[in-house]
Every structure is written in C-alpha cells, then in structure tokens.
Amino acid sequence: MKPYGSLFEGFTTEEIQEVIESSQATTRELPKGATLFSPGEKPESFYILLSGSVEVMRVDSEGRRRILSVFSEKGSLFAEVYAFLKKQSYDYLCITREPSSFLQFPTTFYFEETEDPLRTRLLLNMMKILAHKAFYLSQKSMILATASLRGRIARYLLSLTSDDVCTLPLNRNDLADYLGVSRPALSRELMSMQEEGLFCVQGRKVTRMDRKAMESIG
C-alpha cells in the first residue's frame, strides 16, 4: 500500500501534492486516545490514515462500546461516506488507538464544480473504493443473514472459492469478528465441522471441502 493509499492510485508525487494543495487538505497529528469525531458532530471532513490506527465505534445509552471497524493500514480512507448521506451528524465515535497522523480533506472537495482532470481521476478512484466496499459488505450481509454459526462458516468458506481447497484471508480473531461471534465459539465450531468431515483446516489452509454438504446447512 502506497503512503496515500488507493485514493491516489496512479498519481505521481507531484500530482498528489497538487491535489492536496488545491483541496485545502491539512495534516493532523493526534496522541493516543484522542477523539477524531464523535456523535452529534457535523461531518465536514474525510480522512486518509498516514500513521497509527483508529477505531470507529457505536456507544449505547449506558456507555457500552461496540466496535464497528478498525483502520490500521497506512493509506486507509475513512469517514468518506457521511458527506454523501446529507446526515446532520455522525452516529459514531472515532478515537485513536495509538499516536496517529491523518490527511484531513474538507468534504466540500467532492462537490466543487471543476473540470480539473486530476479531480476526475480522483473521483474515479473514490468510486472504485466505494464499489469495493459495497461488494464486501454485500457479501458479508449474505453470510451474516444465516442465523447459525455453522451456516455462517459454511457460507463464508463457499464464498471464498469454487474449488474444494482455499486459504483463509483472515486470522482467527478477524474471522470471529467478521462472523459476529466470539473466538472460542468459532474454534469449537470449526473443530466440530471438521470432525464431521465437512473440511480439513490447518492454520489458514482449508482442504477437502464437501461443498454439497456445506450448501445444505441452513
């Protein structure tokens, strides 16, 4: 991942500089535990993570936090969606998990009338990012729509390949998170599905998937 991420894919260093200047983006540094935005605040910026990491969470009326996503990869684009929703305020809290730095763009950036060809290329990159996000989330929704953990695992594995072997792109913690379950529950279910002969799993390697049997899991 390049330092400015997929938003600037295909841009030269000079072109990136030009866009940053013309869009009035600024660099921001925050210590660990600082708030980048919070519920009730008006969405006026979107961000590219330059270093560190942040988490986005929902806080309920009793103060309990439910993490929605963590961004730790340099160049990650986030908070880019709210500007389009005409929402008066954020629903989420975003805080730094460690000292972090950001490139902060004003959201007006999207809507300025301009015929700058650099801007057009940037919009196209933004569209690609949004399209990938929509695809990822639509796959995820389809998998999560299954109520049973066993069904979620089966659908997830089937979605990864049309073959009977595959390599898991996520480690166990991230997979548990993705499937909306605890890590011990995930390990137990993987073990029991394996004992029933639905597949073999060693580390991230899955082999001998019985697709037919897995497709019939509700």
Next chain:
Amino acid sequence: MKPYGSLFEGFTTEEIQEVIESSQATTRELPKGATLFSPGEKPESFYILLSGSVEVMRVDSEGRRRILSVFSEKGSLFAEVYAFLKKQSYDYLCITREPSSFLQFPTTFYFEETEDPLRTRLLLNMMKILAHKAFYLSQKSMILATASLRGRIARYLLSLTSDDVCTLPLNRNDLADYLGVSRPALSRELMSMQEEGLFCVQGRKVTRMDRKAMESIG
C-alpha cells in the same frame, strides 16, 4: 423517482440524451423469465431499469436459488459494481420477473479518459449512489451480526430512531427478508417482545420503546 433515477439527478432531458448517445448506451426489452446476465459471463454492462422488475440470485450446485435482491423501482441502477472489481465473471444470475426494459451502458463508460463536465457530474452521482449503498449495507451487517432474531429486531429498531417511537420503513415481508428470517418467526418474536413490554407495535407504528432493555439484548 424520475424515469432515469438518481444516476441522472440534476440533469436536463437534453443532457441525459447527450450522455446516452456519447456513452453508446442502448435500450433493451426482455420478456418475463429472460436472463439478463448469468454466472460465468463477463461483466461488460451496467443497467438502469426503465420498466418491469428483475431479481438477482445465487444458484448453488444443486440448483437451489437464494434471492439476493429485487429491483422494481423505475430508475434503479444495478450491476454497477462488478466493473470495478476486476472480476472475470458474475457470481449471480439476473432474470426478469415480468416483461421489462433497460438502459444498458457499457462499463468502459467509467474508465474513459474524458474532461466532459457532464461525465464528471455523472461520476459524482454514481459515487453518491455507491456511498448510500455502502452505508445501507454497513448498517445491515451490524444488525445481522447479532445471532438471535430478538437481538436483530432490537438493533434494527434502535438504529431507526434515537427516540422511543418510530414508523417502520418496511412492511412485514420486506422486514423478514432484511433480517434474514421467515415471516412467521418474525411475527412471533415481535409479539413476544411486545408482551414483555419492550415496545408496542401496531402495523408500522412502534411506540413506547424501552431502549435500555433493548440495548441489553445480546
């Protein structure tokens, strides 16, 4: 919804005509039960629904169909994501539910180098559509990540309002579909949650929500 939908929001009839001509979009009419695209086919077009309706589904190795989405609103944009994914072929089957007509755009449309200001405005509209889709799907994933039907209902209702009353935007069938359960199961659970005093529901009207109790449902 205008006949060409949100992709052409803010465009005059003449501007729409100009874009359709320059992008070499064509109009297509299909009878009921016809295939618009199917798994294995290369994604080369995206569509705007002009009349009728289509359903997009996944077909497993035993021929069972699982419906992913139905488009029936005039102006709906669909199959717009695959072009960005560099996927060799569709994973889904799309068929007409009744006689239908479409505006079919070549996906090359996205990637042509052009400084046409109309094109830039169109890309911006496309981004808005993708951003809304990503937001909708991210809300849905968060709700579906709850394993119990009760938890899904609670999170869904909490997501609709920060108040203790609201109006459901979906009818019972669509709500059952959204929550990934059967309609009878949904009705039973709504009834039993009501009996326990979590809320009152009459048709689409929900009142007296006990947010605290609902937030504590796992």
